[in-house]
Amino acid sequence: MTTPLLDVKDLCVEFKRPGGIVHAVNGVSFSLQPGESLGIVGESGSGKSVTVLSVLGLIARNGRVVRGEALLDGEDLITMSPEELREVRGRDVGVIFQDPMTSLNPIMRIGNQITEAMLVRKLYTPTEAKARAIDLLRRVGIPQPEQRFNDYPFQFSGGMRQRVMIALALALNPKLLVADEPTTALDVTVQAQVLKLLDDLRREMGMGMIIITHDFGVATNYCNRINVMYAGQVMESATVDQLITRTANPYSLGLLESTMEIGHGKQAIQPIPGNPPSAMVVHQGCPFAPRCRYSTERCQVEKPVLRAIERDHLVFCHYAEDVMRDVTEQIHA
Template sequence: MADALLTVENLAVEFQRNRDRIYAVNGVSFSIAPGEALGIVGESGSGKSVTLLSVLGLIAENGRITSGSAVFQGRDLLKLRRRELEEIRGRDIGMIFQNPMTSLNPVMRVGDQIMEVMLTHHVASPKEAYRRTIELLEEMGIPEPEVRFRNYPHEFSGGMRQRIMIAIAIACNPQLLIADEPTTALDVTVQMQILSLLRDLRQTKGMAVALITHDFGVAANFCDRLIVMYAGSVVEVASRAEFIRRPMHPYTLALKESIIEVGHRHREVRAIPGMAPVLTSPPNFCAFADRCPFAIDRCRNERPQLRSFGNGHGVACHRAEEVLELVH
């Protein structure tokens, strides 16, 4: 995509754990356009967080990026020095994570934490930063912002803490917000409130959002476009409309918990038992084969590449045509 905000190409990340090499991300490519909401969906362990943490230079010490590029506004983030990346993080790219309690400083007033990010990145004077912090708390739907400014994280509910995390993440007006399971720890009502807040922010500020979630419904609800990951690979990419109209990858079908009668054979694609594998050898095969009702010998011997099916819809499955025929 020529005018993309972020273009990740062929990203591969490995971890060393004791004697094992873990192939966590295996040649992932995707892009995000300015203002777009991209959903990154997959079960726990599918490589969603590692993909985006690598782009931000935040993977664990035992991890290594073995290939790829991540071009953000013309610069390859994977080639930048630590200092240059630190400037971009929090200023041009905001981040929110699953558990706001571990990301907020428990002994610092929340208002100061919001101000701090603006001061660190030199985007506001102390006076402006204070004014903007009050504004942000208001925008986040936090009543009595001048009073709440002086409170500590433990004086807020989980949902309110997540709102404060969002305020910190967007304080410098980033072009891209990365939200890694931002609502997973919250109950359903609060989850909806946070998602609707994020949706409003996208509309008013025009920022792009990369939403990482294990919940296909949440992604399909919130995002313009989705990528589905499995065992460190993108197995399907398409617009929301395409995913609703004709999901194609057997794993996507299972993720959607579709219990579908497959054509005249009345075969069902069910949420498939088992777990996402941790790969300790390079995936020269389809990592989904052990759980896939469509698997054939070829799937165990050859890695399926992402193939285009028009409308920006890509699927990495040897049998995508047949699955499409059977299911739709």
């Protein structure tokens, strides 16, 4: 086993709100190996963004990490000062958001935004920084990068702006690239191009990558491993193949069945009945129990733990073995 690039243990994050406490992340653990691509999937509000952004110090001021560790190359991000964390973010981690305008300065030429990141750390001379910025723009697929270097963000289309943001995130050769719903705002063709680009860059540069997405299809196409999240909890963590052919958590199964192309059923897509719980509620048992076809009385009162059901396959469910047996039987039927 190599040392993980990122090792998150028992992360809990809360937000204070006028009406009470929001329990956004409730004891999440996972690790990411160097060069690996991890997808975090789940419905909106399941805690995907907060899980990753909280360890990078990028959540709103009313939120705090209540418990847990997040080791990046062995160093705990949670106990770092805001200054240290800012330094790590600049140097080791690139972050890409759904809306490029959250990262890009609208009134600064894009070339200068990219070189500025490099010059602040005095790792390059201005001439080197400019050459590198142009090279990055070329690599992310911006035509005529020498000319585009001097353009402002508004002079680019949505897809091209996303590429500029990727170039900016890559400026300092990060070890880890975090992409939070990177393509949700783009149309399907551009979405595929941008995801393919991210995947190529990951392989080329040997970065670890986390793709946060509500789209199961995106995660299965572009990631090695997937964490399925629900109510601030990891429900299942598995390789893409395990998750599709040996599904062991009823919520993951529900997500699969509601994603037509990769569903197990021969029937039409089946949405999961019911709605996700409010994050203000503290669950005694399994948070998915009220919507779960496998649930029993035990699930209402006893919270499962995330446990290994086979190698590299972790599941949060008392009845994981039953679910997996049903899935494999149905596939072979």
